[in-house]
Each structure stands twice: as C-alpha cells, then as structure tokens.
Amino acid sequence: MMRLSVQENAFDFGAEANAFAAGAAGAGAIVTFTGLVRDDGGAVQGLMIEHYPGMTERAIAAMMTEAFRRFGLLDALVIHRFGRLGPADAIMMVATAAAHRADAFAAAEFLMDYLKSRAPFWKQEIGPQGAKWVAAKVQDETALKRW
Amino acid sequence: MMRLSVQENAFDFGAEANAFAAGAAGAGAIVTFTGLVRDDGGAVQGLMIEHYPGMTERAIAAMMTEAFRRFGLLDALVIHRFGRLGPADAIMMVATAAAHRADAFAAAEFLMDYLKSRAPFWKQEIGPQGAKWVAAKVQDETALKRW
Amino acid sequence: MIEVLYFSWLRERIGTNREQIHTSAATVGDLIKELAAMDEGHALAFADRTSLRVALDQELADFSAPLAGVREVAFFPPMTGG
Amino acid sequence: MIEVLYFSWLRERIGTNREQIHTSAATVGDLIKELAAMDEGHALAFADRTSLRVALDQELADFSAPLAGVREVAFFPPMTGG
Numbered sequence: 001m002m003r004l005s006v007q008e009n010a011f012d013f014g015a016e017a018n019a020f021a022a023g024a025a026g027a028g029a030i031v032t033f034t035g036l037v038r039d040d041g042g043a044v045q046g047l048m049i050e051h052y053p054g055m056t057e058r059a060i061a062a063m064m065t066e067a068f069r070r071f072g073l074l075d076a077l078v079i080h081r082f083g084r085l086g087p088a089d090a091i092m093m094v095a096t097a098a099a100h101r102a103d104a105f106a107a108a109e110f111l112m113d114y115l116k117s118r119a120p121f122w123k124q125e126i127g128p129q130g131a132k133w134v135a136a137k138v139q140d141e142t143a144l145k146r147w
Numbered sequence: 148m149m150r151l152s153v154q155e156n157a158f159d160f161g162a163e164a165n166a167f168a169a170g171a172a173g174a175g176a177i178v179t180f181t182g183l184v185r186d187d188g189g190a191v192q193g194l195m196i197e198h199y200p201g202m203t204e205r206a207i208a209a210m211m212t213e214a215f216r217r218f219g220l221l222d223a224l225v226i227h228r229f230g231r232l233g234p235a236d237a238i239m240m241v242a243t244a245a246a247h248r249a250d251a252f253a254a255a256e257f258l259m260d261y262l263k264s265r266a267p268f269w270k271q272e273i274g275p276q277g278a279k280w281v282a283a284k285v286q287d288e289t290a291l292k293r294w
Numbered sequence: 295m296i297e298v299l300y301f302s303w304l305r306e307r308i309g310t311n312r313e314q315i316h317t318s319a320a321t322v323g324d325l326i327k328e329l330a331a332m333d334e335g336h337a338l339a340f341a342d343r344t345s346l347r348v349a350l351d352q353e354l355a356d357f358s359a360p361l362a363g364v365r366e367v368a369f370f371p372p373m374t375g376g
Numbered sequence: 377m378i379e380v381l382y383f384s385w386l387r388e389r390i391g392t393n394r395e396q397i398h399t400s401a402a403t404v405g406d407l408i409k410e411l412a413a414m415d416e417g418h419a420l421a422f423a424d425r426t427s428l429r430v431a432l433d434q435e436l437a438d439f440s441a442p443l444a445g446v447r448e449v450a451f452f453p454p455m456t457g458g
Contacts, residue, residue, distance in 0.1 A: 050384060120455055
C-alpha cells in the first residue's frame with residue numbers, strides 16, 4: 001500500500017498525517033518529514049517549482065517501491081507540490097509506517113535523500129532581486145552514497 | 148522554545164503536528180515520530196503505562212535541552228501518555244524543527260533513543276492471558292551508543 | 295530518613311509503591327543490602343541487580359553513589375518508554 | 377524523429393521547453409554535440425556538461441546511452457526537489 005501525489009495545490013500536513021496513521025494497520029512507528037519554504041530573514045519571498053510531469057510520478061514510485069523492499073514498510077506516502085509557493089508553505093511531505101522505529105526513520109531518510117536529487121524538480125527562489133535557480137548541493141549527492 | 152507534555156489523555160497527532168509546524172518560524176524541515184500500540188495480531192489488547200511523575204518531566208526536559216544543543220533545533224515537542232491505552236492508540240509523539248533535514252532527523256532519532264531507555268516509563272502489555280511487563284530490548288540500549 | 299519508591303515489577307514484588315526507611319547506609323549498594331534483608335518480597339525484588347536501576351532525587355545514579363543528602367531513592371527495572 | 381525536452385535554466389537558455397529533432401545520433405553524447413551546434417542559446421545551454429543530466433523516456437541515463445528506440449529525451453540541471 002502506498003500513495004503518491006504530485007500536485008499544485010496546498011495540502012494539510014496534519015490531516016494527511018492523521019489519515020496516514022489511521023490507515024497504517026499494525027504499524028508501531030510512523031515517521032513524517034515536511035519541508036517548508038524558509039524565508040531566510042526576508043531574502044526569499046517564495047519559490048517557483050518546476051517539474052517533469054510523468055517522469056516525476058514514475059521516479060517517486062520507483063523510490064517508494066525500493067523503500068518498501070529495503071525497510072519492510074507497512075505503508076508510505078509522498079506528496080510534493082509544484083508551481084508557486086509562499087514563505088512557510090509546506091513544499092512536500094513524506095510519511096512512513098513500519099513495525100519498529102528504526103525502519104520507519106531509515107525509510108523516511110532514504111526517501112528524502114532520493115527526492116532531493118533523483119526526482120525531477122527544480123526550485124527557483126523568488127527574492128527582492130528577482131528569481132534565481134537553486135543550485136544542487138554537493139552534500140545532497142553525497143547523502144545518496146550511504147544507501 | 149520547546150514544549151513537553153506527560154499526560155493520561157489521548158492527543159490529536161495531526162493537530163499537534165500542524166500547530167508545531169505553524170509555530171516553527173524559520174524552519175525548513177519538520178520531522179515527527181509517533182509510536183502506536185501494535186495489536187500483534189490480536190495478542191495485545193492494550194497497554195498500561197506506568198511512570199515516575201516529576202522525574203519523567205525532568206528527564207525529558209534534559210533530553211530536549213541536549214537535542215537543542217547538539218542539533219541547533221528551532222523547536223521541539225514531546226508528548227508521552229501514561230495509563231491505559233487501546234490497540235492503535237498513539238502512545239507518544241516527538242516533533243523537531245530545524246533549518247535543514249539532517250538535523251531534524253538526527254534530533255528526532257536522538258530523542259526517541261533516549262525516551263526509550265532513559266525516561267522513566269514502564270509498559271505492561273494486556274493480552275488474553277493477562278498483563279505482562281515489557282522487557283527492555285538490548286538493541287534499545289545499544290542504540291544510545293551512537294550519540 | 296529516606297523516601298524509597300518502587301516502580302513496575304519491583305513495586306509488585308514489594309507490595310507497595312513507596313516506604314520511608316530509617317537507614318545509615320552510605321551508598322545505594324549498602325541500602326540495597328538492607329532492603330533485600332527486610333522480607334521475602336524485598337529479597338525477590340532485589341535478587342537480580344543487572345535489571346535494577348536507581349534514581350537519586352529523580353536523577354539516574356550508580357549503585358556506588360553516596361546517599362548523603364538524598365531525600366528520595368527510586369528503584370525500578372530498565373525503562374521501556376517511547 | 378525524437379522529442380527533446382528542456383527544464384529549468386536549460387529551458388530558459390534555449391528559449392523553448394520542447395522541440396522535435398530529426399537526428400541520426402547514435403548516443404546521447406552525439407545528440408548533445410548536434411544540439412550544441414544549432415545556435416547560441418543551445419551552445420550556452422550545453423556548455424557545462426558537469427551540470428547536465430539526461431533522461432531517456434523518463435528514466436535517468438548516461439551520456440553514453442544509445443538513442444535507438446528512444447522517443448523522448450529530456451535535458452536538465454541537477455535536480456533540487458524535496
């Protein structure tokens with residue numbers, strides 16, 4: 001069982017987390033991650049997120065399937081937004097359910113590491129001087145090596 | 148900033164997660180963990196959790212202070228229930244907020260490892276044959292060594 | 295006089311969750327010896343020290359810790375929170 | 377004929393998000409050479425190959441991958457999701 005949504009609309013983090021926990025029959029451990037738009041003290045007025053429709057869903061589904069296999073998950077959820085986002089908006093969330101906490105944590109970190117560098121999203125920061133593409137970080141690429 | 152609650156009443160995981168995310172000004176990453184009562188295929192009808200009032204709050208506050216110091220957290224939340232719980236009830240939750248995901252994940256895992264073995268809670272499983280104290284796991288003690 | 299608290303199966307074996315003890319024990323270890331000698335329930339509760347933990351005034355401590363100035367001693371098995 | 381897609385600053389430099397290309401290029405590397413030679417925008421987009429990624433029919437691939445049977449090629453910079 002897993003659910004994935006690539007969407008322009010905002011989502012309700014808490015409502016999604018509750019629905020996920022309620023549906024994860026037999027789980028002892030639920031981990032969620034949510035990424036928020038940081039305003040960096042006013043330097044960032046928002047984000048514009050571009051993605052590759054079709055490939056995005058395919059790439060995320062492949063990561064989720066791999067996470068199930070590696071960590072024996074009972075359930076997983078990925079929601080990722082695209083389009084225009086404002087400061088403090090939730091960009092995306094991941095939720096994982098497992099019998100025990102070590103697997104739920106590891107799966108959430110695995111999914112995050114792969115979403116950062118292997119799902120076709122590109123972020124643009126909108127600031128007082130206009131829009132600027134966010135550069136990929138070396139440490140995000142390095143993070144993949146641990147899996 | 149941090150909040151901790153040791154309580155007998157149930158809590159609303161999603162509502163707490165949303166309130167936490169809304170209050171974590173400047174955060175880019177929010178991690179939550181929730182522990183649920185596993186029914187183990189009907190073998191567990193519920194839990195009875197005993198604790199040491201006073202020491203519990205003190206021990207959790209000390210762990211949270213240490214997590215702030217180590218991981219540069221922006222905010223943290225711990226809710227832990229005691230008393231009688233039913234199958235699939237949420238036992239406890241942890242939430243951490245940081246600028247970046249690595250710190251939010253590490254802090255949540257640190258808090259969980261310490262809550263498991265250093266906060267004065269004792270779980271009793273209630274099953275068809277009556278009540279049975281849950282034994283501490285060697286791997287929970289071992290998990291502390293990584294910090 | 296010292297307040298001694300018991301939790302989980304230590305509480306069940308001893309049959310109470312707290313008792314006041316007059317003692318001149320210098321350390322936790324000395325106190326354990328005195329308590330274990332009180333009756334069968336106490337003896338059973340303190341039989342296996344590898345699964346015994348202690349807190350002095352609500353802080354975890356070792357069996358070698360001195361009792362001077364301590365008002366509350368708690369004995370319990372390894373914790374199982376989370 | 378192959379459908380070529382561009383994202384992020386590759387799209388901006390080239391000035392379009394997709395174009396249809398008649399090519400007999402055998403590999404991604406060969407196709408990049410052809411595209412880079414088209415005009416200034418393409419040349420600029422493909423100037424730095426260390427920050428260039430490619431997907432063939434929506435799967436990540438290497439520059440040495442063959443194009444035989446491929447219908448959709450996408451070029452983009454390193455991804456920044458999450």
